[in-house]
Amino acid sequence: MSIKVSVVIPVYNPGRYIEDCIASLLRQSLPDDEYEAIFVDDGSTDETPERLDRLAAEHPHMHVIHQEGSGWSGKPRNVGIEAAKGEFIQFVDNDDWLGDEALERMYNYGVQNNADVIVGKMAGKGRPVPLELFRKNRPHANVENAPLIDSLTPHKMFRKEFLDKHNLRYKEGRRRLEDHVFVTEAYLRAENVAVLSDYLCYYHVKREDASNAGFQRFDPVGYFKNLREALDVVEELTEPGPLRDRLFRRWLRNEMVERMRGQRLLKLPEDYRRELFDEIHKVVVERFGPGVAAGLQPTQQIVAGLISANRLAEIEEFAQWEAGIKPFGSLESLGWENGKLTIGFTAEYKSAGEPITFRADGEKDLLVPPLSRTGLDAIALLGADTSAPLAKSKVDLVVRERATAAEFFQPVELTREKVAVEGREGHFRQVLHATSVVDPLSAANGAPLDAGIWDVLIRISSCGWTKETRLGSVRTAEARRGRRAAVIGSPARLVLPYWTDPHGNLSLDVDQGTSRIGYEFADLTPADVTVTTGPGRLSAVLPFHVQGECDAPVKLTEITTGRSVAVTGTLTARTTGDAELRADLSSDELVDGHWRMDLTLPSNGAGKPVQLPLALDVSVSRGVVVKRLAAAAADLAAKGPGGRTPGSRPVKPTFLRRAARKLRRTLKK
Structure with missing residues (x-):
């Protein structure tokens, strides 16, 4: 069978960080005879060469090429291209990894859409990745109809015939931005680019030791010399005009303006800051016409204008604000x-703890940066657009899986409000009012959220600022009252919104990724429970949202003997918005004693039993009496070491002390 995909991995001294990469390649859903992995060892001096040789000996579809060190990843990628036998080539860095179905899904998507390049959804573990590009699937993308230019890392799938036809290869040697040159040319020459966004294909990882090549401080002269080569590709393959300006804008914004803003600039040593600024100034003056900066957001335009005018001091002042x-x-x-x-x-921007304010000038809204007269005069002389396009302000709600950093946008309904600033005529703040409906069964671009912890955050975009923050630490009483767990879908799944420790932010626990579900029952009292005689049935009101009815088995454990009885239970939705637990108590095994209750809630896979803070005191004379578990333990303790219920062994004080401590910890949380 012919090979569908060749995975090319340049390798240099990754140490233990390569293990996740290897494991993800071995887990691929494609059959082993339909893909290959080619590790190109670029002169590693650690234990990696031996590790890769053992891997290749154990797995025939894993290959290793050893070569002398070339100093960067361009040459090993080119060596991998030449050795590849696959119809497509996927590039992976040795400290990153792939989703288990990535190769199969990307290959099928590429074939289905006759694509020369396939861009799979990325997640950044400590590293930035494109966001807007992956809002939806884009089967027929190009640089004009999609923000492809925002994704210039090499971690994509390319048709090998396409690479050979255009002799597309990476520039070699110790250099920067060789991936920008390669990927930009691929985008501009491709007949079609397909963007796959409904499956997380690539995990882009920042190493704990921050030794990834992209995190090392660079030489500004060499860096911007290499950047000019990417600009040369754009000039060669496009005509002067709006498209070229828009493509150039990506480098002006990301590689120049953003390096001159806020803490990113201020944390640099002054001598390096000046050296970096001087090289950026040269490129801006040499290569970019007025149409490039004109498409930036207002705050970015201000910085770009100050760069053009060679005004580093004013840039530093603006960065302080x-x-x-x-x-x-x-x-x-x-x-x-x-x-x-x-x-x-609601969402807005604040500065020094106070809301950002704007000034109305007729029908225009203006930024009001608190700068010195020198700084304001410099901006005015540049003619930079200081208008605030507040009608374009938006806020997104995103759920992000904590373990993998996979994130998905949720639908948002938005209204914008201008709130007058007291005592400052003509000045106002903008407040964004938003509502998002999160369906856990389709929140992952149409697929269900995987089991685990999903953090909820918001991302505000306005006036050239795009920043994110967690949601929930500031909340109303209404929001606190509305927080409860839910059992949804068929088969049923358990979703628990909860407040994180210690900041109190909102997260979603899907299918018991944590043990927090037990805390939901801390306030449950005997008054919430009724027991009927006759056939024997327990009914309890639980703080749950339930759709219809679902099974919820209950295990009763006699405290003194440890003997357990499993009884059937169901959860049923009530008109009040909570749920009713009904459990069958007709079993003949429920003899005299104190019985602890453990509830197993529906979840994806095997549900974990949750201890309720209640106990059933069963006796022939009184029937069934519901007590707090602590009270039941106290009753037993009062009988002393020799006390016993009929047919039971003596209660051990150490057992009771352990049970009491565990219960106190649960109730405290």
Whole structure:
């Protein structure tokens, strides 16, 4: 069978960080005879060469090429291209890894859409990745109809015939941005680029030792010399005009303007800051016409204008102001309806703890940066656009899986409000009012959220600032009251919104990724429970959102003997919005004693039993009496070491002390 995909991995001294990469390649859903991995060892001096040789000996579809060190990843990638036998080539860095179905899904998607390049959804573990590009699937993308230019890392799949046809290869030697040159040319020459966004294909990882090549401080002269080569590709393959300006804007924004903003600039040593600025100034003056900066956001235009005018001092002053700008969100409401979680919130930007303000000038809204007269005059002389396009302000709500950093945008309904600033005529702040409906069964670009912990955050975009913050630490009483767990879908799944420790932010625990579900029952009292005689049935009101009815088995354990009895249970939705637990108590095995209750809630896979803070005191004379578990333990302790219930062994004080300590910890949380 012909090979569908060749995975090329340049390798240099990754140490233990290569293990995740190897494991992900061995887990691929493609059959082993339909893909190959080619590790190109670029002169590693650690234990990696031996590790790769053992891997290749054990797995025939894993190959290793050893070569003398070339100093960078361009040459090993080119060597891998020449050795590849696959129809497509996927590039992976040795400290990153792939989703288990990445190769199969990307290959099928590429073939289906006759694509020369396939861009799979990325997650950044400590590293930035494109966000807007992956909002949706884009089967027929190009640089004009999609923000492809925002993704210039090499971690994509390329048709090998396409690479050979255009002699597309990486520039070699110790250099920067060789991937920008390669990927930009591929985008501009490709007949079609397909963007796959409904499956997380690539995990882009920042190493704990921060020794990834991209995190090392660079020589500004060499860096911007290499950057000019990417600009040369754009000039060669496009005509002067709006498209070229828009492509150039990517480098002006990301590689130049953003390096001159806020803390990113201020944390640099002054001598290096000046050296970096001088090289950026040269490129801006040499290569970019006025149409490039004109498409930037207002704050970015201001910085770009100051770069052109060679005004580093004013840039530093502007950076001091921007460094203090923070996103802020307030959780206004929270609640379940028909298996979906509705999250209402407000959002705005603040500086030094106070809301950012704007000034109305006729029909225009203007930025009001608190700069010195020199700085304001410099901006005015540049003619930079200081208008605030507040009608374009937006806020996104994103759920991010904590372990993998996979994130997905959720639908948001938004209104914008101008709030007058007291005592400052013509000045106002902008507050964004938003509502998002999160459906855990389709929140991952149409697929269900995987089991685990999903953090909820908001991302505010306005006036050239795009910043994110967690949501929930500031919340209303209504939002606190609306927080409860939910059992949704068929088969049933368990979703628990909860406040994180210690900051109190909102996260979603899907299918018991934590043990927090037990805390939901801490306030349960005997008054919430009724027991009927006759056939024997227990009914309890639980703080749950449930759709219809689902199974919820209950295990009863006699405290003194440890003997257990499994009984059937169901959860049923109530009109009040909570749930009723019904358990069958007709078993003949429920003899005299104190019985602890453990509830198993529906979840994806095997549910974990949750201890309820209640106990059943069963006796022939009184029937069944519901007590707090602590009270039941106290009753037994009062009988002393020799005390016993009929047919039971003596209660050990050490057991009771352990049970009491465990219960106190649970109730405290």
